[in-house]
Amino acid sequence: MASLSGFLRRAPPTRLKAFFDAHRVEVPDDFDWTSERRGKAFVQSIESLLSGLPDLQQDRLRAELDHLKTLADNDGMKGAEQVCAGQGIDLDGLQGNEDVLLMLAVDHPQIIDRVSAQTSLIRRTGGRNWAGFQFEDDGRSWALDDEAARDAFLQDAIEILKLPEHRKREADWYQSVRVHPVTGDETTITQATIYVEERAASELAFVSGTTVERQVVPKVLEVGLACDPQNRMIEICAKGGKRVRDQYAEAFTKRFAPGAPPPVEMPRREVLLDTLRRTPRFEIDPADGIEGVEVSSLEFFSTGGGTARFERRGDGETIYEFLGRRFGPHSPLQAHGWTIYAATLRIMRGASDGKRGKTLTVTLRAPNTTTLPNTTEADRHYALDLLERWHLIAPPPEDVDVTEDF
Structure with missing residues (x-):
């Protein structure tokens, strides 16, 4: 995570100046925004500028800069790109993370919360507070734009969270665009961040003057939902454990895909297909009950935009031996410009406990998709x-x- 001093140093001078102007900070006419070195002295000059502000204004400005700083990494940039693409905000020509974030803070302040929620979803994907669900393709469209369904789903969230009816709530629905890291294909995602008034906390604070007083501090709980109707998948980011996320998936099905079979929870991990660029050595323990493993197909994507799929099973020759024999150094496993896009493995399990042996077939597809949801x-x-x-x-x-409670 970037430091604030690093954020200030890397921010384009004109954008940083526009940020302070937007917050009505009176800056001396001789303040040097374009210092060539932009080192320690420049950061100290910004600190002096902030320290001279009235206390409340200084606190607000520092808090916003600290928040922008937490988003100034690869995940934050990806989140900003996805959200801005869905909102039609052009980021071409901007000079890196700091430029993008400061521009949004000034020109599109409402977008920053969406970028923050999106960054949180990216960082948590596959983790403890995240779950992904795969639906069967029953040929019916999801009612994601139905306002009545959205309102009902928001009410369901209140019930799942077991909060009193009077608690305030709001759902921010918007679209983002995800770009496939290999093929460059774009997928439009419908997302929602649900904000719910949680039980307030009692904290000590200097409320007035120099006397410490106890005050009630409102709290907000957030739940994230990402829907991919094209691939029939949803993602849910929420605290509360598997049972709670299962309830959100059930509520989604009821409100937006009524009549659809229950979705299957799916693992969502980055697939590491470069491991298969050479003949793999599959580590097997006797307890696995495996009689054999083979890579039965490989799919490749070319930098020129083409794709190729090769399949080879049995006949005493692996797919690697086949590609080497057929193409030699021109095999997509060796030639420049080819990326493994997908692979299928066949895991042959032996008979055990009176059950016949069976073959488990798993397809991995970049960047993070498997066919595991189709199995038991x-x-x-x-x-x-x-x-x-x-x-x-x-x-x-x-x-x-x-975000604290996302």
Whole structure:
């Protein structure tokens, strides 16, 4: 996470000046915004500028800069790009994270909360407070634009959270655009951040004068929802454990996809397909009950925009041997400009406990999709453990707080 001094140093001078002007900060005419070195002395001059402000104004400005600073990394930039693309805000020509965030703070202040929520979702994807659900494609559209359904879902959230009816609530619905990191394909996502008034906290503070007093501080609880109707997937980011997120998925189905079969919770981890660029060595324990593992297909994406799929099963020759024999150094496994986009594994399990052996087929697709939701829960956990052991999926991310209760 960027430091505030680093954020100030990297911010374009004209954008930083516009930020202070927008907050009605009186800056001396001789203040040097374009200091070439922009080092310690420049940061100290900004600090002096802030320190000279009235207390309340100084606190507000520092708090906003601190918040923008938490978003000034790769996740924050990705969040800003996705939200801005969905809102038609052009970021072309801007000079990095700091430029984007300061521009939004001045020109589109309402967007910053969406960027913050989006960044939180990106950082938490696959983690402890996140769950993804896959729906069967029943051919029916989701009623995501139905205001009555949105209002009912918001009421469901209040009931799931077991909050009194009088608690304030608000849902911010908007669209974002995700760009596939390999193919560049765009997917429009409908998102909602649900804000609910949580039980207030009692804290000590200097309310008036220099006397410490106890005051009631309102709290806001946030729940994030991302819907991908094209791929029939939803993501839910909320505290409360698996049971609570299952309830949100059930409420979503009831309000936006009535009559649809219950969705299946799916793992959402980054797939590490570069592991398969060379013949893999699958580590197998006797307790796994595995008789064999093979890579049965590989799909490639070319920098020129083309795709290629190769499938090879049995006949005593692996897909790697086939590609080497057929294409030699021109194989997409070796030639420049080809990226592995998807792969299918066949895991042959032997008979045990009176049950016949079976083959578990799993397809991995960049950046973070698998066919595990189409299997039984036992097979999902079994395959997930193997894929993590074989370094084909990334481990769950550590939970990172972006907004306090998101």
